[in-house]
Every structure is written in structure tokens, then in C-alpha cells.
Amino acid sequence: MDATRGTPSRRTVLRVGLAGATIVGVGGSVVLGSATRVAADVVNARLFVANGERTMIDGLVVPFVGFGSTADRLELPSGQLEVQTGDTVNLTITNNSNLPTGFFVASAPGFAGVNAAPIPVGGTRTVTFTAPSRPGTHHYVATVSGSVATGRALGATGPFVVLPGSAARTSVDALFPGVRIRARRQPLFGTTVATALPTTFVQERTWLFGELNPDTARDLAGGRVSLPTDPEPEYFLMNGLSGMLAIEDRFTNILGRAGGLGSPGDSTLVRMINTGRAPRSVHLHGNHFWILSHPDTPWLVGAFKDVVRVPSAGTVDVLVPLERPPDAFPPVSRAQKYVVHDHIEMAQTASGGHYPSGMVSELIFD
Amino acid sequence: MSGSLVPIDQNRPADLTQAVHTGHNYPEASPDTPGRVVPDVALVRKVFNDKLTFSDGVEVEYWSFKDPDAGKPFPATPTRVRQGQVVHVTLHPAINVHTIHHHGIEPSTYNDGVPDTSFMVKSEYTYQWRASRAGTFFYHCHRNAPLHVQMGMFGYLVIDPPAGRGQLYVGGPRYEVEALWASYDVDPFWRTYGHASGEKDAIAEGTRLNRFRPRYFTVNGVDAPQSLRSPKTTVRARVGQRILLRHLTGAFFPNVVRFASALNPVVHMSDGEPLPAPTPLPGNVLHTTTAERYDLILTPSSTGTHTVTYEFRHWLTNALAGTATAHVLVT
Numbered sequence: 001m002d003a004t005r006g007t008p009s010r011r012t013v014l015r016v017g018l019a020g021a022t023i024v025g026v027g028g029s030v031v032l033g034s035a036t037r038v039a040a041d042v043v044n045a046r047l048f049v050a051n052g053e054r055t056m057i058d059g060l061v062v063p064f065v066g067f068g069s070t071a072d073r074l075e076l077p078s079g080q081l082e083v084q085t086g087d088t089v090n091l092t093i094t095n096n097s098n099l100p101t102g103f104f105v106a107s108a109p110g111f112a113g114v115n116a117a118p119i120p121v122g123g124t125r126t127v128t129f130t131a132p133s134r135p136g137t138h139h140y141v142a143t144v145s146g147s148v149a150t151g152r153a154l155g156a157t158g159p160f161v162v163l164p165g166s167a168a169r170t171s172v173d174a175l176f177p178g179v180r181i182r183a184r185r186q187p188l189f190g191t192t193v194a195t196a197l198p199t200t201f202v203q204e205r206t207w208l209f210g211e212l213n214p215d216t217a218r219d220l221a222g223g224r225v226s227l228p229t230d231p232e233p234e235y236f237l238m239n240g241l242s243g244m245l246a247i248e249d250r251f252t253n254i255l256g257r258a259g260g261l262g263s264p265g266d267s268t269l270v271r272m273i274n275t276g277r278a279p280r281s282v283h284l285h286g287n288h289f290w291i292l293s294h295p296d297t298p299w300l301v302g303a304f305k306d307v308v309r310v311p312s313a314g315t316v317d318v319l320v321p322l323e324r325p326p327d328a329f330p331p332v333s334r335a336q337k338y339v340v341h342d343h344i345e346m347a348q349t350a351s352g353g354h355y356p357s358g359m360v361s362e363l364i365f366d
Numbered sequence: 367m368s369g370s371l372v373p374i375d376q377n378r379p380a381d382l383t384q385a386v387h388t389g390h391n392y393p394e395a396s397p398d399t400p401g402r403v404v405p406d407v408a409l410v411r412k413v414f415n416d417k418l419t420f421s422d423g424v425e426v427e428y429w430s431f432k433d434p435d436a437g438k439p440f441p442a443t444p445t446r447v448r449q450g451q452v453v454h455v456t457l458h459p460a461i462n463v464h465t466i467h468h469h470g471i472e473p474s475t476y477n478d479g480v481p482d483t484s485f486m487v488k489s490e491y492t493y494q495w496r497a498s499r500a501g502t503f504f505y506h507c508h509r510n511a512p513l514h515v516q517m518g519m520f521g522y523l524v525i526d527p528p529a530g531r532g533q534l535y536v537g538g539p540r541y542e543v544e545a546l547w548a549s550y551d552v553d554p555f556w557r558t559y560g561h562a563s564g565e566k567d568a569i570a571e572g573t574r575l576n577r578f579r580p581r582y583f584t585v586n587g588v589d590a591p592q593s594l595r596s597p598k599t600t601v602r603a604r605v606g607q608r609i610l611l612r613h614l615t616g617a618f619f620p621n622v623v624r625f626a627s628a629l630n631p632v633v634h635m636s637d638g639e640p641l642p643a644p645t646p647l648p649g650n651v652l653h654t655t656t657a658e659r660y661d662l663i664l665t666p667s668s669t670g671t672h673t674v675t676y677e678f679r680h681w682l683t684n685a686l687a688g689t690a691t692a693h694v695l696v697t
Contacts, residue, residue, distance in 0.1 A: 057385050058383060182643075184640055186501075189449060191450075233576065244388045279681070283657050287472060288637065300641070302642035303636055308658075327495045329496035330401040338475065338478065344620075344681060346578050348512055349564070352575060354565070354568050355513075357385070357389055
């Protein structure tokens with residue numbers, strides 16, 4: 001076949017699996033709609049796993065396996081499951097996909113993790129576990145064909161956020177104890193002492209980073225497992241979106257009012273979850289950000305950086321203060337926009353080029 | 367791309383959404399600098415190209431920036447100014463269109479050098495900003511960034527505290543010797559691409575900027591076998607002297623940087639801000655990814671040649687892809 005454009009029938013080459021629900025509701029991070037608190041410390045939630053198709057930024061339709069909060073609609077990424085420390089969580093999962101799928105959350109300090117056995121095709125099972133004893137950010141994965149890596153590569157992931165039971169969800173000290181007291185920065189211009197980490201933040205974002213190779217996804221949806229030798233991804237996603245779509249998604253971009261010189265405005269907590277095989281090197285223009293948590297380098301916690309390494313399958317939480325951009329001259333604080341992107345440059349591409357149609361979004365000062 | 371074989375990944379639409387067209391239609395302009403003032407320091411950067419020669423004799427093309435009076439530097443001519451100064455950097459793209467993004471500097475959008483949010487420089491533009499931070503930064507082209515950065519369009523940006531060299535930041539550590547070592551990996555195949563490769567229709571062109579398969583591994587463009595002889599990868603010091611190593615991860619592959627224990631590395635700063643506390647590097651190993659900077663004070667405790675080894679790990683598999691080295695020669 002030759003590479004002519006706009007021939008819809010070519011899509012059938014990559015269409016695979018049962019005639020399942022088509023993807024709707026791309027873009028995150030929306031809280032999982034099917035989760036409810038049924039008692040002081042018990043959360044029930046409902047998840048459905050199914051095959052679907054998603055459309056990439058250049059129009060390619062790709063098979064994937066994902067979650068939905070209802071049986072007829074898939075969400076990409078899956079909804080953000082929010083619980084409080086120590087909750088009992090009852091997840092009832094129905095597997096409407098064409099492959100056996102389990103449920104996995106990696107262990108962490110204060111958390112044993114979850115690794116539920118595969119649910120057969122068409123089956124329903126309730127997975128019960130105890131939420132972590134500390135606030136933090138995690139992600140859940142459907143293990144497809146027995147493999148966590150396969151589930152991640154197919155997009156069957158969603159954020160899992162643990163909040164403090166007895167404090168405001170916007171309290172930095174409650175979410176990240178001991179970090180604020182460590183935070184340090186140099187005097188602006190060598191003379192002006194500026195605010196370090198604020199005590200609260202105004203808004204939150206979750207950025208779930210994912211990778212996709214369409215040929216690999218087709219094979220995985222057909223039952224193969226993910227291999228270390230699988231080829232390079234061709235699409236690089238934030239909350240299931242890339243390029244201008246990730247820039248304009250209101251759940252992904254950061255929009256707010258700038259504060260003053262060295263003092264915060266609509267400060268924003270960003271939970272960065274990396275479900276890809278590669279690390280991410282996330283760079284923000286316009287502002288530095290405070291490192292609130294890091295999975296393997298404790299001496300970075302409390303640092304004020306403009307690039308952070310997020311390891312594969314790891315999570316980093318940061319606070320973007322939305323200060324007035326300190327180096328602007330003449331000074332500005334309104335109507336500015338800055339990009340945020342993975343600085344490992346291959347991840348800024350889509351289908352081999354089309355910069356910047358990869359992992360990019362924006363920080364927008366009102 | 368060769369002959370009659372059409373790889374399977376050519377076999378798809380590239381343009382059904384038109385969304386990818388935002389990536390090759392940024393304006394090219396030579397505007398005035400908004401709110402232009404008389405600066406404290408004015409620099410010029412011109413785009414040029416030349417070749418790097420590796421130890422196997424192979425020459426590989428690079429593009430970079432230079433001060434017009436410089437020779438043919440690699441990386442780009444360092445830009446060095448002082449905290450508090452109002453800075454002008456005038457870009458003459460010369461060959462094709464480019465931008466300069468001063469990474470870690472936080473100017474107005476108009477001066478941030480990102481085509482997606484402003485413009486590409488057609489013949490000349492003066493970036494204006496004021497340095498609020500001392501520390502180690504860098505500058506690079508942000509047009510078709512995966513390609514242009516890999517081709518070499520990056521260089522150091524160092525901001526000294528108001529009193530000048532010798533102290534890392536106000537209240538920070540003093541140093542007697544300084545090294546600017548940037549890791550950089552090279553995929554020769556990417557030299558077959560042109561400035562705009564992949565911007566418009568990567569599939570039809572066969573551009574594969576998601577495939578980075580480096581064959582050379584360097585510090586400042588110097589590969590390991592040449593590193594002991596090159597001034598770009600060696601620094602001299604005496605026992606007990608404080609050496610400031612301004613590390614820049616210019617590589618696309620993640621780096622694992624291993625320090626000889628006799629260098630006693632202590633990390634003080636990253637990305638232009640001090641760490642919560644000066645930290646002796648655990649295990650003398652630093653894990654780092656593209657665009658991070660770390661400022662380390664090395665205090666050699668014995669004479670000899672003490673080597674810093676840069677491992678480049680495959681971004682997807684973490685397998686060791688190659689190694690570069692730099693050396694502190696202590697007398």
C-alpha cells in the first residue's frame with residue numbers, strides 16, 4: 001500500500017479486538033466518577049476494562065485497552081481515584097476486554113501495594129485493599145496478559161491519589177510533611193529575600209505521562225506481552241493528549257494569575273506520574289518549581305528547579321508558585337504563556353517529527 | 367530513505383486532524399525588542415556550522431552559535447554575565463531561521479525564544495532580560511528542538527553573583543578552579559536531516575526524530591579516547607583546592623555520572639538555585655537527565671589523575687550505550 005492520505009479504510013489495518021467501546025473523554029485528570037465514600041473510612045469504586053480505539057494527534061487510530069467508570073464509555077487516562085490515608089478500598093472491576101486483566105498498584109513506603117490476579121474475560125471481581133498510610137501520588141495499572149508493562153503500554157492506567165484524612169487537601173505540610181522547612185532559594189538579584197515554599201496552593205493538576213507505538217499496541221492488544229526490545233514510541237502523551245491538544249486541555253495546562261516578584265500567585269500542585277519506559281526530564285519555562293517528593297533522590301526534596309527527572313513508573317510531586325517571571329525586563333505579570341515539556345527531545349515528536357506534537361503543555365498567566 | 371521498500375510505518379495518514387500543522391507555521395520575523403533599554407551587557411550570537419572529529423577518524427557535522435569573533439567553538443560560545451545585569455543577546459541566524467531560548471532564565475514570553483509561543487528569528491532579534499539568579503544555565507535553539515539541539519545548537523550560560531567570579535552565589539561556596547563539562551551524545555544518522563526535517567510531514571519524509579541511536583559519547587564533543595589530551599575535558603588543580611564543576615546534561619540519553627572518590631564531590635546547586643543543604647554525593651554517583659544542571663564542588667584529597675565517568679544509558683531499556691570521561695589532574 002502506498003502512503004496516500006485520507007483513505008479511511010486504512011484504519012482497519014490497525015483496528016483489532018472485540019467491537020468494544022470507542023474512546024471518549026480524553027484528557028485528564030478527572031476524578032473517577034464511580035468512586036463513593038460509603039463509610040468514614042471505606043471507599044467503593046467501579047471500573048470497567050475494555051478494548052477501544054483512540055485517535056492520535058495526526059489522525060492515526062490506534063487500539064488500546066483502558067478503564068472506564070461505566071460500561072459503555074472509556075476514559076483516557078482513567079479517572080483519578082482519590083482516597084484518604086488508611087481507607088479500605090473496594091474496587092469492583094468488570095473485564096469486558098478480550099484478554100485477562102489484573103489490577104496493580106506498586107508498593108511504596110507505608111503501602112503494601114496491590115497485585116490482584118487476572119480477571120477472566122467477561123468476569124467481575126472485587127479487589128479490596130488498604131490505602132497507603134501516608135498521603136501521596138500513585139498510579140494503578142491493568143495488568144494485561146499478566147504483565148504490568150503491557151498494561152502501561154496499552155494505556156490501561158489511571159492516577160491514584162491519597163489525601164490526608166484530617167487536613168485540607170491544599171495544605172503543603174499535611175501532604176508533604178517536613179518539606180517546607182527544608183526549602184531554600186537564593187536572594188533575588190543577590191539582595192532580595194523571596195518567599196520559599198508557600199503553605200497552601202490554589203489549584204491542582206495531574207500529569208500522567210504515557211508512550212505509544214501503534215504497531216506495538218496492535219500486537220499487545222492481540223495478546224503479546226511488552227518486551228524491553230519493543231521499538232521506540234511514536235507518540236508521547238500527557239493525560240492521553242499531545243501537542244496542541246495537551247496545550248489547550250484545561251485539565252492539563254496551568255492557567256492562573258501571577259503573584260509578585262518572588263512571591264506566589266495561583267500556586268499549583270502538579271502530580272507527575274510517568275507510565276512510560278523512559279524517564280521524563282520535565283522542564284517548565286517561566287517559573288521554577290519546588291520538588292515536594294522524589295522516588296529515588298531524597299536530597300532533591302525541597303529544591304527549587306526548572307528540570308526534574310521522573311523515573312519510569314515513578315511519581316514526582318511539585319509546586320509551581322506562579323510568581324511573576326523574575327527575569328522579565330521590563331517586568332511583566334499578565335498575559336504571558338510558557339511551555340512545559342519533556343526535555344528528552346525524542347518525546348517532543350509525533351510520528352517521527354511534527355515538533356512540538358509530543359509531551360508539551362503550557363503555563364498561562366492570565 | 368532507500369528504494370522500493372515501503373516500511374509499514376509509512377502506511378498511514380499524517381494529516382487527518384490538521385493539528386500537527388501548528389508545528390511548521392510559526393511566524394518568522396525580525397521584530398524590535400519591546401521596551402528596549404540600554405543594557406548592562408550586550409552580546410552577539412551568530413549561527414555557524416563545522417565538524418567534530420572523533421577518535422575513529424569519523425567527522426560529524428554540527429551547527430552551533432558563536433560570538434562573531436570566536437573561532438568555531440563547540441559547544442556554543444559560553445555566555446557569561448552577572449546577577450542583576452540587564453542583558454542583550456542579539457541573534458543573527460545567518461543560516462536558516464532559529465531562536466535562542468535561555469534555559470532557566472524566566473523572561474517575558476516575547477523574549478523566551480520558543481516559536482510555539484512567539485516567533486522564529488528571520489534575520490536579527492535582540493533578546494532582553496535581567497538576571498535574577500546566579501548559577502549555571504544554558505541556551506539553545508528551540509526551533510525543531512529535537513533536531514537542532516542534537517545538531518549542537520546549545521552552549522553554557524553562566525551567571526556570576528554581583529561581585530563576579532570566585533563565589534557560586536551570594537552566601538554560597540567559593541572556588542579556585544572551574545570546569546564546564548557538558549555531556550553530549552551523537553547520532554550520525556541525524557546529520558542526514560535538514561533544518562526543517564519532520565516539521566511538515568514526518569511520515570512522507572521518512573523523518574524519525576523519535577529514533578535516537580547515538581554512536582558517539584562525549585563531554586563537550588570530545589570522546590573518551592581523546593579526553594586525557596583535550597583542554598575541554600581536563601582541568602588542573604592542587605590537593606585541597608576547590609574546583610567548581612558546572613555540570614550540564616546535554617545528552618538525550620540519561621547519564622549516570624561516577625566520580626572518583628578522591629574528588630569528594632559535594633552538590634551545592636541545581637538549575638540555578640541552592641539545594642536545601644550542600645550534599646556529599648551519595649555513592650559518588652549522580653543520576654541525571656537532559657537539561658539538568660548541577661554545581662558540584664570537588665576537593666581532591668590526593669594527587670594523580672582523577673576521572674569522572676559519564677555513562678549514557680539507553681532511554682528505554684537502561685542498557686549501557688556508551689561512556690565518556692573527563693579528568694581532574696591533581697598535583
